[in-house]
Amino acid sequence: MARDIFTRNCWLLVCFSFSGVILFGGCSGDSTAPSDVPQEESTASPNASSLPPPPGSFPSGSALSPDSLPQTLPKPALEAPSWAGNEQEEPFSVKKCFEDRKAPPDNAAPLYFAALAEVSPIMEFVYPPARWQAKLPQVRALQEEIYRISDTDALKAGRISLIEVERVLAKARPALEKLDQAQKKKQCVFITGLGMDTLLLHAQAAREFARLGVIQLFHANARDDFPEAEQAINRTLRFVRDLRPRGCAVCQLVSVSMERMVLLGIADFTLTQPGLTPKDCDRLLALLAEHQQASRPFALEGLRMEYIACRNLLEDLRTGRLRKEQFVEDFNNFSEGRLSLQVEQLRDINYQTEILALKRASLTLASMINQPYYQLTPDQFEKVEIPKLRAEGALITATFLVSPDPGLLRTQARLKAEFAGMQSLIAARRYMLVHGKAPLQLAEAVKEAGMKEVPLDPFNGRALCYGVEQVTGNPVVYSVGYDRVDNRAQMDCPGFDQPGDIICKMGEKR
Numbered sequence: 001m002a003r004d005i006f007t008r009n010c011w012l013l014v015c016f017s018f019s020g021v022i023l024f025g026g027c028s029g030d031s032t033a034p035s036d037v038p039q040e041e042s043t044a045s046p047n048a049s050s051l052p053p054p055p056g057s058f059p060s061g062s063a064l065s066p067d068s069l070p071q072t073l074p075k076p077a078l079e080a081p082s083w084a085g086n087e088q089e090e091p092f093s094v095k096k097c098f099e100d101r102k103a104p105p106d107n108a109a110p111l112y113f114a115a116l117a118e119v120s121p122i123m124e125f126v127y128p129p130a131r132w133q134a135k136l137p138q139v140r141a142l143q144e145e146i147y148r149i150s151d152t153d154a155l156k157a158g159r160i161s162l163i164e165v166e167r168v169l170a171k172a173r174p175a176l177e178k179l180d181q182a183q184k185k186k187q188c189v190f191i192t193g194l195g196m197d198t199l200l201l202h203a204q205a206a207r208e209f210a211r212l213g214v215i216q217l218f219h220a221n222a223r224d225d226f227p228e229a230e231q232a233i234n235r236t237l238r239f240v241r242d243l244r245p246r247g248c249a250v251c252q253l254v255s256v257s258m259e260r261m262v263l264l265g266i267a268d269f270t271l272t273q274p275g276l277t278p279k280d281c282d283r284l285l286a287l288l289a290e291h292q293q294a295s296r297p298f299a300l301e302g303l304r305m306e307y308i309a310c311r312n313l314l315e316d317l318r319t320g321r322l323r324k325e326q327f328v329e330d331f332n333n334f335s336e337g338r339l340s341l342q343v344e345q346l347r348d349i350n351y352q353t354e355i356l357a358l359k360r361a362s363l364t365l366a367s368m369i370n371q372p373y374y375q376l377t378p379d380q381f382e383k384v385e386i387p388k389l390r391a392e393g394a395l396i397t398a399t400f401l402v403s404p405d406p407g408l409l410r411t412q413a414r415l416k417a418e419f420a421g422m423q424s425l426i427a428a429r430r431y432m433l434v435h436g437k438a439p440l441q442l443a444e445a446v447k448e449a450g451m452k453e454v455p456l457d458p459f460n461g462r463a464l465c466y467g468v469e470q471v472t473g474n475p476v477v478y479s480v481g482y483d484r485v486d487n488r489a490q491m492d493c494p495g496f497d498q499p500g501d502i503i504c505k506m507g508e509k510r
Helices: 002-016 094-100 109-116 129-149 152-157 162-171 173-182 201-223 226-243 249-270 278-294 298-319 324-335 343-347 351-369 380-392 395-401 407-435 442-448
Strands: 465-468 475-479 502-505
Touching: 094 298, 109 173, 109 201, 129 162, 129 201, 152 201, 152 249, 162 173, 162 201, 173 201, 173 226, 201 226, 201 249, 226 249, 226 278, 249 298, 249 407, 249 502, 278 407, 298 351, 298 395, 298 407, 324 343, 343 395, 351 380, 351 395, 351 407, 380 395, 407 442, 407 475, 407 502, 442 475
Parallel strands: none
Antiparallel strands: 465 475, 475 502
C-alpha cells in the first residue's frame, strides 16, 4: 500500500513537469481503468420487448439526501498547510487557494459519490460496511459488463448485440438516475487530500460513466434517437466539468480521457446516425461550444494543486515526516532506472534553495502556458531550465521536473486539436446532409454551420487540414500533431511525441 501511495505521488510530480502553468492568484470560481477481468457472455438472451424502455429519458427516482452521504473523499486536506502564507516563497497565494477550495453550500459531490458507488467497487467509503458488502457483488458485475460492452471496436463490428446493450443500460438505470440528481446541483467541488496518502477514488470511478455514455451513443444510433445521444453527451461533459474545480493533475487527466471518449463516440455513432439532420448538427456544435465556455482550464487548475503537492513533499522531507531512505528507495523503484537518487545526495540538501527553485520553475512554466503551443520547443524546459536548477543545487526540484512524461501542457494541446477537429467534422457532416456530398473546402462547411473560420491547429498555428476519403467519400479533418509534419492523415498519432497526425473522421456505417 505504501508503495502504491508513493507511486501515485510520483505520478503527480511527474505530471508537474512540462505541464506548463501555475495560475497565480486564488482558486475562486466554480488513470486507472477498472480491472480488466474478462467476463463470459451470458447464454441468456432476454427478449428486447421485455426490457424496460431505453434510457433516453429516465424517470426520476426518489430524491437522495446528501446529508446521509460522505461530504468529502477519505483524508481530505481542508486547511492550508503550515508552510503556507510566505509570499516570498509562493508563486500564488496558497492560503487564498484553500479559502476558495471550500465546498459550496449545496455541493453536488455527495450525490456523485452515491452514483459512482453504483458502478465502481472502489467507492466502499460511501455506505456502511454491512450494506456495502451486500451491494458489492452487483456493483462488480455491472462494472465488468460496462467495461466489456463499451468496446467501440466490438460495437462497430457487431460483436455485441443490441439486446446485450439494452440489458446493461437497464441495469445501469439506477446509477444514471443518481447521476442526474447530482447534476441538478449548480456547483461541485470534490475535496481531496494533497499528500502522499491521497486517494482519488472518484476520478478512477468516473470513467465508468464515460463508458456508459459511449454505450448510450451506440444505442441511440441503433434506435435513431438523437435526444438520447444528446442527453448522454450532456451528462458526460457535465461530469467532466465537475471533476475539474480544485482537482489535482490526475483528476484533470481523467476528465480529459472522458472528453476524448465522448468525442470518439460522437464520431463513431452520432455522426453516422441514420436520421441525423442539419438541425441535430447545429445542436451538437452548440453543445460543444457551451461545454468549452463553461469548463475550467484544466491545466491551470491541475498545476496549482500539483505545486502544493510538490511543496508538501519538500516540507515532509525537511521535517522528517518522510524518511529520506524510504523516499529514495521508493523513488528509484518507481523510476525503474530512468531517474535515480542516492541518500547521500539528500543529506546536505538546502531546502530554502529547493523551495525558491520550485517557485521559479513554476513561474517559468506559467509563462510557457501563455504562449501558443506551436511556438514552444518541446524540450526547451528540460534543456534550458533544468540545468540552471541543478547548477543552483536544487537537486530534488530538478530531478522531479526532468521526465519523459508530457504532462498537462501537451495534453491540453492535443485536446484543443481534437475539439477543433470534431467541431469541423460536425460542420462537414452538416454540409453533407444539406448538399448530399462532402465539401470540397472545409471553409465552405464551417461558414454554413455558423462558425467564424476553420479552427487553427495548435501544433502549427495554421488552419486544420482537410480531405475526403476516396473509398467512402466522407470528410476527414486532422491536425499535424506533435511532430508538426503533415502526413496527409495516413498515419494516426497514437500518443505524445510520436509521429503521425491527430485524425478526426466519421465511423464506418454498419
